[in-house]
Amino acid sequence: MPKHSNSSDSNRREFIKTTGKVTAASALAGVALPRVHSAVDDTVKVALVGAGGRGTGAASNALSVSAGHGPTKLVAVADIFEEKLKSSLNGLKRKHGKKVDVPADRQHIGFDGYKKAIDHLSKGDVAIFTTPPAFRWVFYKYAVEKGINVFMEKPVTADGYGTKKILEINKTAKKKNLKVGVGLMCRHSRARGAMAEKIQEGAIGDIVLMRSYRMHGPVVTSRSIPQSMSPEYKDMEEIRWQIRRFHSFIWASGGCFNDFYIHNIDECCWMKGAAMGDPNNAGGDPFDVIGTRDKWSWPIMAQATGGKHYTENKQGQPYVDQNLDTYSVEYTYADGTKLMHNGRTIQGCHNEFASHVHGTKGFGTFSANGHWPAPSALYSGLTPNPKNQIWKFPARETNPYQDEWDDLLDAIRNDKPYNEAERGALASQVCNMGRMAAHTGQRVTWDDALNAKPLAPDLDQLEGFDSKAPVTADKDGFYPVPQPGITKKSEY
Ligand SMILES: NC(=O)c1ccc[n+]([C@@H]2O[C@H](COP(=O)([O-])OP(=O)(O)OC[C@H]3O[C@@H](n4cnc5c(N)ncnc54)[C@H](O)[C@@H]3O)[C@@H](O)[C@H]2O)c1
DSSP, rough: OOOOOHOOOOOOHHHHHHHHHHHHHHHHHHHOOOGGGGGGGOOOOEEEEEEEHHHHHHHHHHTOGGGGGOOOEEEEEEEEEEEHHHHHHHHHHHHHHHBBBOGGGEEEESSSSSHHHHHTTTTEEEEEEOOOOOGGGHEEEEEEEHEEEEOOSSSSSSSSSHHHHHHHHHHHHHTOOEEEEEEEEEGOHHHHHHHHHHHHTTTTEEEEEEEEEEESOTTTTTSSOOGGOTTTTTTSOOHHHHTTTTGOOOOHHHHHHHHHHHHHHHHHHHTTOOSSTTTTTTTTTOOOOOGGGGOOOOEEEEEEEEOOOOBTTTTBBBBOOOOOOOEEEEEOOTTEEEEEEEEEEEEEEEEEOEEEEEETTEEEEEEEESSSSOOOOEEESOOOGGGEEEEESOOOOOOOOHHHHHHHHHHHHHOOBBOOHHHHHHHHHHHHHHHHHHHHHHHHEHHHHHHHHOOOOGGGOOOSSSOSSSOOOTTEEEEOOOTTTOOOSSOO
8 A cells, every 4th residue: 555644745736836837937948847746646635435325426526527627546435334335446446447546455444444544645635525424523523633625525414513513623624724625516506606696696686585395205214114124234233224324313414304405405595695615604603693693694593394294114114213204494594584495205295306586576496406407597577487587597507516526626726715614514504403493393593503412422432333323212113203392402
């Protein structure tokens, strides 16, 4: 295994930039330079932590950045399931060949695998975090200590405790000028970006209402039957089983609420003015929202309803996950603007996956049918009537999953300010607040949600796979579930 020493790699990126400038200047002067730069490898190395579906996709995007932002190479992978790691690596090798350079001693299985994977990187490289979100702050802390750039998937947090951790760690990341991408890739959609600008220029007047929808059948691991009834999982350690079924467990993922709804909720906050990172944000300290309330461009309160309609599958096996099947949330912004979000995971109902905005002078569809293509358009009336269309994105839309990686690599290569961690944490916290409102049946403020009881504060202490899981099942395999109106201070 090549040893990537921090000292020889330190200032690698700066060296490349400086050498490039000297080369250009000397070429003009006709002076022959020693070919020192050819001895320097300017490959951005990538380590993947969480080699599941999205992790494999994100690593593939990292290896597919445009020529101007390459070369990139995958050098290490960590997971807690060997079969997931192997299958991800095989797929990536088939697609990317030599750009995947992960010999056995750079494949790490275990709760400490993230440290070992990150240790193969040096300054200028990128660690990808695509596990369930509860682990983000744990990994982020280590990467920031080591001075490594990060790409982490959404959601960034599953509770207020995680949000506070990320915001705190991020102060150091900013001081170190680390580049941090968050997988809210719709923020990199060129169509949505153009429409957000139009709205902020006043194309539909002042925003008074936003509506978003994420309604489809139960997908991924949002519904679970007892572990003992699942032949695939019945002999697995409980903690690995909960992680494997992470959409079913609020501590691990924020449930289907955070995992599914965050894109639409975040893009509505964007339309309202919540900008990239904090410097251009409408202002405010996330730890002191009340003091900066008039400037805050994220919702400050939520009330919500939700229901569980189906308690067993067609075979009569009970569902034991912690999710509700429907959620309806009313978010309130400091100036009184409302965001209404509807979520449903039930088969056979009307499906919708969209975000809309109403202003004093018109109406807009930010996204109509999923992530990509958006398409984004503005109208003078209250409906998407083509006759009243006043603007639509004029170009063909590119893939935002790839765009977000080109943007991150561009920032790394050219040392542009780039830190999406705070915005990602705040978007996640808006989800935590809405989910808590539905699960407790109470009106929940920003502070209530930020200071709520931590759901899994000790994830940095996990050692073996026999570690205790953050929630435990009763003798029949049932977990604590939300009881609005009964459990009012915590979600279960
Ligand atoms: N941006 C998007 O549109 C998008 C799409 C899909 C998933 N995601 C996000 O990506 C994340 C992963 O989702 P997925 O669908 O890939 O799930 P997945 O289950 O397919 O993959 C997660 C992987 O992480 C591994 N893992 C879990 N805990 C770990 C730990 N402590 N250390 C190392 N590895 C660990 C799992 O074993 C698994 O291989 C989620 O946060 C999800 O919301 C984002």
